[in-house]
Amino acid sequence: MTVAEPRIAIVGAGPAGIYAADILLDRVPTASIDLFEKLPAPYGLVRYGVAPDHPRIRKITDALHEVLGHPRIRLRCNIDVGGDIGIDELRAAYDGVIVATGADLDVRLDIPGIDLPGSFGAADFVAWYDGHPDAPRTWPLAAESVAVLGAGNVALDVTRILATHASALTHTDTPDAVLDQLGASPLRDVHLFARRGPADVRFSALELRELAEQDDVDVIVDADELALDAHAERMIAQFSQRRTIVRTLTEWAALDPADRTAARRIHLHLRQRPVRLLGTGRVTGIEMERTASDELGRMVGTGELRRYDVGAVYRAVGYRSTPVAGVPFDDELGVVPHAEGRVLDAAGEPIPRLYATGWIKRGPVGLIGSTKSDAAQTVRHLVEDLEAAEEVVRAEDPIAHLGHAVDFDGWLRIDAAERSAGADRGRERTKLVEREEMLRHAKQEQMTEAGR
Numbered sequence: 037m038t039v040a041e042p043r044i045a046i047v048g049a050g051p052a053g054i055y056a057a058d059i060l061l062d063r064v065p066t067a068s069i070d071l072f073e074k075l076p077a078p079y080g081l082v083r084y085g086v087a088p089d090h091p092r093i094r095k096i097t098d099a100l101h102e103v104l105g106h107p108r109i110r111l112r113c114n115i116d117v118g119g120d121i122g123i124d125e126l127r128a129a130y131d132g133v134i135v136a137t138g139a140d141l142d143v144r145l146d147i148p149g150i151d152l153p154g155s156f157g158a159a160d161f162v163a164w165y166d167g168h169p170d171a172p173r174t175w176p177l178a179a180e181s182v183a184v185l186g187a188g189n190v191a192l193d194v195t196r197i198l199a200t201h202a203s204a205l206t207h208t209d210t211p212d213a214v215l216d217q218l219g220a221s222p223l224r225d226v227h228l229f230a231r232r233g234p235a236d237v238r239f240s241a242l243e244l245r246e247l248a249e250q251d252d253v254d255v256i257v258d259a260d261e262l263a264l265d266a267h268a269e270r271m272i273a274q275f276s277q278r279r280t281i282v283r284t285l286t287e288w289a290a291l292d293p294a295d296r297t298a299a300r301r302i303h304l305h306l307r308q309r310p311v312r313l314l315g316t317g318r319v320t321g322i323e324m325e326r327t328a329s330d331e332l333g334r335m336v337g338t339g340e341l342r343r344y345d346v347g348a349v350y351r352a353v354g355y356r357s358t359p360v361a362g363v364p365f366d367d368e369l370g371v372v373p374h375a376e377g378r379v380l381d382a383a384g385e386p387i388p389r390l391y392a393t394g395w396i397k398r399g400p401v402g403l404i405g406s407t408k409s410d411a412a413q414t415v416r417h418l419v420e421d422l423e424a425a426e427e428v429v430r431a432e433d434p435i436a437h438l439g440h441a442v443d444f445d446g447w448l449r450i451d452a453a454e455r456s457a458g459a460d461r462g463r464e465r466t467k468l469v470e471r472e473e474m475l476r477h478a479k480q481e482q483m484t485e486a487g488r
């Protein structure tokens with residue numbers, strides 16, 4: 037390696053950034069890494085996206101935590117790259133910069149009425165119930181009947197959290213204020229609408245089954261919506277996951293309506309696409325159109341319309357990345373243009389020392405595990421480039437003048453405060469949500485030491 041002791045910056049301490057750091061340290065034992073994160077806490081969507089009733093997935097943070105404790109990683113939370121510090125400043129100070137900033141916005145759904153009060157994006161709702169510091173502290177949960185639009189696992193998460201009784205979440209890390217508001221929700225019916233048919237939905241079979249595993253919540257499926265056309269028959273013959281999903285839906289459709297007495301109901305509607313939201317001052321309903329598949333499996337409208345009275349609509353139709361100032365961004369695809377992780381300029385040429393990994397590279401699809409193989413590809417190219425690079429004198433530490441970074445010890449103090457708040461309530465952790473409060477805990481020990 038021509039660069040004897042490479043210094044690498046990684047932007048974003050979600051799973052993609054942390055896995056990239058782990059793989060890089062393994063490949064280049066002399067490398068040191070500065071890991072920048074705009075929030076006071078690391079872990080990205082594992083902390084602020086994964087649903088609180090999925091503790092097994094949340095536990096992935098234990099493995100990520102171990103990586104962060106490595107002596108050659110310096111964690112620098114509470115630093116917004118593109119705001120507090122420019123990407124070019126990082127490129128001048130490091131031998132390589134990996135952008136791993138993920139995705140945090142909702143894809144827009146362009147139908148009439150979408151901007152009415154009572155129309156919400158899933159990303160915003162998820163950020164609220166997961167206690168994201170930048171999310172609003174209160175959520176309007178006044179409706180008795182709501183619609184969720186989407187055919188993927190985020191739509192299932194949103195449906196489950198809306199329908200679940202707050203008492204089922206008290207053992208989780210959910211902030212108290214969220215539990216209180218969910219507990220006061222008058223909700224009775226959640227209508228989950230998928231544009232696709234039963235053999236084409238993107239739900240995972242396991243997450244779908246979870247809908248019916250909640251206390252005092254019934255899942256209702258209309259058998260008429262499960263009729264399989266030729267395309268669906270082909271799909272279930274080919275893919276076992278789709279077979280399992282159709283089997284689950286069929287079992288639910290066969291349940292006796294007389295036994296469906298729960299206080300809350302999830303109505304699963306397939307082959308329906310939203311046409312418009314109804315209401316003048318706020319959402320009072322939604323108009324849906326029945327869809328069908330053509331011979332190639334594409335969804336087409338049938339012209340058959342139906343209206344549902346709902347007081348809120350949640351769109352879970354996809355996430356989208358926020359561009360980072362100074363890093364090229366393909367607005368149409370919503371990703372950083374790249375060749376296997378090397379970021380490309382407008383002419384399609386690799387930009388020296390700039391790389392991307394995770395959802396900002398691939399788009400917002402795939403589970404946490406897939407960010408690992410993705411990071412391996414990006415790191416492989418970074419290492420190739422380091423091997424070919426000249427040793428140069430780099431600029432001084434670009435954030436030495438910024439006093440507000442939260443380092444690993446600062447994060448450990450936030451972590452300890454959350455565990456202590458959880459212990460007071462008989463659970464493992466209760467999340468802190470206010471940025472100021474998190475920062476106060478992060479700095480506490482330094483302040484105590486300074487005061488001594």
Ligand SMILES: Cc1cc2nc3c(=O)[nH]c(=O)nc-3n(C[C@H](O)[C@H](O)[C@H](O)COP(=O)(O)OP(=O)(O)OC[C@H]3O[C@@H](n4cnc5c(N)ncnc54)[C@H](O)[C@@H]3O)c2cc1C
Pocket residue numbers: 047048049050051052053072073074075078079080081082085086087090093115116117118136137138139140162190193355360393394395396401402403404405407
């Ligand atoms: C609602 C939801 C539920 C999910 N549930 C599951 C699940 O149950 N199981 C599963 O396997 N996968 C789940 N996923 C998918 C999983 O979260 C993603 O695969 C994974 O988080 C993507 O990792 P990432 O590091 O690319 O992005 P992210 O997790 O988004 O991390 C990016 C990090 O970069 C930081 N950042 C952004 N901009 C800047 C900046 N300018 N400067 C500094 N830092 C910045 C962000 O704050 C964030 O911490 C879920 C996703 C969503 C949206």
